[in-house]
Amino acid sequence: MRKLDKVDIQLVKILSQNSRLTYRELAELMNTTRQRIARRITKLKKLGVIKKFTIIPDLDKLGYMYAFVLVKLRVPSEVDAMISEISNVEYVKEIEKGVGRYNLIVRLLLPKDLKEAEGIINEFLQKIKNAESVEVVLISEIKKFEII
Amino acid sequence: MRKLDKVDIQLVKILSQNSRLTYRELAELMNTTRQRIARRITKLKKLGVIKKFTIIPDLDKLGYMYAFVLVKLRVPSEVDAMISEISNVEYVKEIEKGVGRYNLIVRLLLPKDLKEAEGIINEFLQKIKNAESVEVVLISEIKKFEII
Known part of the structure; x- marks a missing residue:
């Protein structure tokens, strides 16, 4: 390049x-x-330096919230197979490979209604196999959100 | 509204x-x-539904990487004071309040060079006081990144 x-x-x-x-x-x-x-x-x-022109919306006003799913796989080399399983899921908005306590960080876009959100989270968690640990963190408030 | x-x-x-x-x-x-x-x-x-018109760049091509800092504060009610301490820091790009294993999720924008990044991470970690646990997860690859 x-x-x-x-x-x-x-x-x-x-x-x-x-x-x-x-x-x-x-x-x-x-x-x-x-x-x-x-x-x-x-x-x-x-060159792919600009990947997309987009907006940052107020999720809350649109009726959504985010959740993070933090995953430590038992066999780190399985992370790419896991990623291809989840990357086309509509409510999966971010997939990031991590180095540290977690090797996979996933952001879900969920309805604000906790009962509805719970169903989607549970559906998603069934896709995570062979994990040493999985944490779900619901985002109650976004105080800053910039890309770069 | x-x-x-x-x-x-x-x-x-x-x-x-x-x-x-x-x-x-x-x-x-x-x-x-x-x-x-x-x-x-x-x-x-x-109405604040659209907060910003922005782009999604290829961070790697720009010479940057992300890291997440996941924080569990000993006293959860201290989270807002902590947030106001860090919200104006230039390399702090996201601050999200969480419910679950962590009550604060912060995204840092760092130079790709690990030695340089380390200095910034250490500087940032000094701002985190009275935490029960702090995890730093470096992002090695972004496989999906959408906002909504």
Whole structure:
């Protein structure tokens, strides 16, 4: 991959603060032309540096909550097989491989209603096999949420 | 708060897949007018349903990695005081209050270089006082990352 320069990094940071800025607005902010901005964004997408343009919503207002499932597998090499089992599950929003007390961290998107959420959690936990330990942590409040 | 309708939810989901879609594109997708789309987005921002338009970058390509710090405080009621101590720290990207094995989950943004990362982790851990247990889990790979 071609090395990213300072301007690329700056553009990524600006877009992470507001991904709806137009080429014109970005060009003004960065003291360059719309064409150059367009070209850089295309490059950053093509290189996979920008994976997605998205939003951060207020989950609570949409009727959802998150939960983390923290897993320590008995046989760490089984983690990739486990991941392919769960990666297409709609309510599984994050899957991260960890080094430390847990080797798999999964974030679930659940309805706020605890009774409904419980059903989904239990369904999910059945997919976790051969774990040394599994912790479910329900998220009651998000106090900060940034990507980068 | 006025209740969100189905169209609001649909709009939030579409924007979470691509937050750069123009009013025109959104109007076409949702079979309505640009004016109506603009009005709904303004409403969703005002209500705080959409908190931010952002991007999901490839951290690794930018030279970063994440780590989770999982904390169980000895006195759970101290969690809010702890949160205000850490919420303005630049490399603290997520702060979530948990119910379960941990009552505080924090995500740190760290340089990929482990030696540099270690210094920041140690600095951060000094801010965590009166904890029954603290776990640091380094994230070696992100296999899925969606917000909603």
